[in-house]
Amino acid sequence: MLEIVDLHVEVGSKEILKGVSLTIPDGETHILFGPNGSGKTTLMMSIMGLPKYKITSGKIIFNGIDITHMPTHERSKLGIGMMFQKPPAIRGVELQKLAEIIKSIRNTDADIQEYAKILNLENHLSREVNYGFSGGEIKRSELLQLLCQKPNLVLLDEPESGVDLDNITLLGNLIKKLLKGEKIKKRHTSGLIVTHTGYILEYVNADKGHILMDGKIVCSGSAEDLFEEIRQNGFGRCENCLQDTI
Numbered sequence: 001m002l003e004i005v006d007l008h009v010e011v012g013s014k015e016i017l018k019g020v021s022l023t024i025p026d027g028e029t030h031i032l033f034g035p036n037g038s039g040k041t042t043l044m045m046s047i048m049g050l051p052k053y054k055i056t057s058g059k060i061i062f063n064g065i066d067i068t069h070m071p072t073h074e075r076s077k078l079g080i081g082m083m084f085q086k087p088p089a090i091r092g093v094e095l096q097k098l099a100e101i102i103k104s105i106r107n108t109d110a111d112i113q114e115y116a117k118i119l120n121l122e123n124h125l126s127r128e129v130n131y132g133f134s135g136g137e138i139k140r141s142e143l144l145q146l147l148c149q150k151p152n153l154v155l156l157d158e159p160e161s162g163v164d165l166d167n168i169t170l171l172g173n174l175i176k177k178l179l180k181g182e183k184i185k186k187r188h189t190s191g192l193i194v195t196h197t198g199y200i201l202e203y204v205n206a207d208k209g210h211i212l213m214d215g216k217i218v219c220s221g222s223a224e225d226l227f228e229e230i231r232q233n234g235f236g237r238c239e240n241c242l243q244d245t246i
Contacts, residue, residue, distance in 0.1 A: 001026045001153055001190040002047070007058035009039075009046045016042040018215035019058070024153075027188030029179050029204050031195060031223040034212035035235050040194045041085060043212065044157050047192070048082045049075045062153065077105060081151030083142040085158045085194075089131040095141060096125035102148045110148040118174065119144055135162030143174055154179060154191040160199045172203030179204055198227045211235070 002024040009017035016039045024030050034040050046053045047060060049072040060068045067075055090098070099112045116122045119140040130138050139159060146154060159175060160168050179191045193200055201223060209223030213235065219226065229237065 001028075001063055002192070003059075003061040004043075004047070005059045005061070007043075007046065007060065008056045009042055010054045010056055011042060011052060015056070016053075016215055017046065020212070020215070020217055022210065022217060024190050024192060027190060028207040029191040029193065031193050031201065031206045031209040031227075032212055033195065033209060033226060033230055038212045039215045040212055041157055042215075044082065044155050044192070044194060047075075047153075047155060048072055048080060076149070076151075079106075079152035080155065081146045081149045081153070082155040083139070083146060083157060083159055085161060087130055087138060087142055089133075090129035091131060093129050094126055095121070095129050095144070098129055099125070099144060099148045102145055106149050106151075108148060108150045110150065112144075112148060115144050115147045119170070136164060136167035139163050139167065139171055143171060143178070146178060147174070150178075152189060154189060156191065156193040156200075158194050158196060160195065160197050168199050172200060175200065176203045176205075195227075198231070201227060 002022070004020055004022040007017050007020045008015060020043060032040050032043070042053055046055060049067070049070060055068055058068070059066060062075070062078060062080060065078065067078070096112065103110045103112065112125070113122075116125055121137070121140055121144055124133070124137065124141065130141055133141060139162070156175065159171055163171065179189050191204070193204065195201070206223035209221060209226040210217050211219040211226060
């Protein structure tokens with residue numbers, strides 16, 4: 001579903017991604033680990049096509065289509081959806097209206113009221129998007145939008161950050177449902193998830209994990225095994241792998 005080939009990305013005048021290659025097959029969920037500042041969010045934003053993130057070389061292929069220089073809204077229409085780590089508040093736009101627009105553009109059968117009820121957002125539908133929301137409410141608002149979009153590729157940037165345990169359980173179970181997806185011409189939903197805490201691994205069936213350091217993927221393997229290595233030893237051994245790639 002997603003193929004990234006030797007991707008180099010600059011933010012401002014600084015190169016952040018320095019040759020990332022990554023393939024996520026149909027129906028697979030991959031986990032991305034890495035220390036702060038390694039380029040994880042930059043990779044997510046580059047896949048989503050935000051203009052601040054300048055691709056200087058390499059390619060991003062989604063379902064056989066070269067989207068390297070495609071605008072963000074066109075990628076969204078194709079079926080790429082993202083839960084941002086720190087999404088903005090949108091003044092003047094009600095959450096209900098935004099959800100209806102997302103549902104309409106993607107022509108999904110999402111039941112907005114039912115999802116809002118499950119996410120405890122029924123009283124938030126008439127409020128401006130994310131304005132005055134708590135950390136947990138913002139995450140649930142982001143998930144509501146994804147559930148309405150029903151994307152083929154789900155990008156989740158630290159879905160557990162700033163969220164209490166009750167919200168993690170709720171979000172985790174719904175993310176699992178979202179990633180399970182529905183068959184569309186024999187295609188299943190795929191996912192790429194950035195995590196620091198590893199809590200999300202309790203809810204999703206991760207097919208593979210990757211460690212990103214200094215703008216490069218230095219290690220790939222079992223997501224659970226990689227997280228256990230990081231939990232016990234930090235990223236010290238990964239730094240040795242990084243030196244081997246230079």
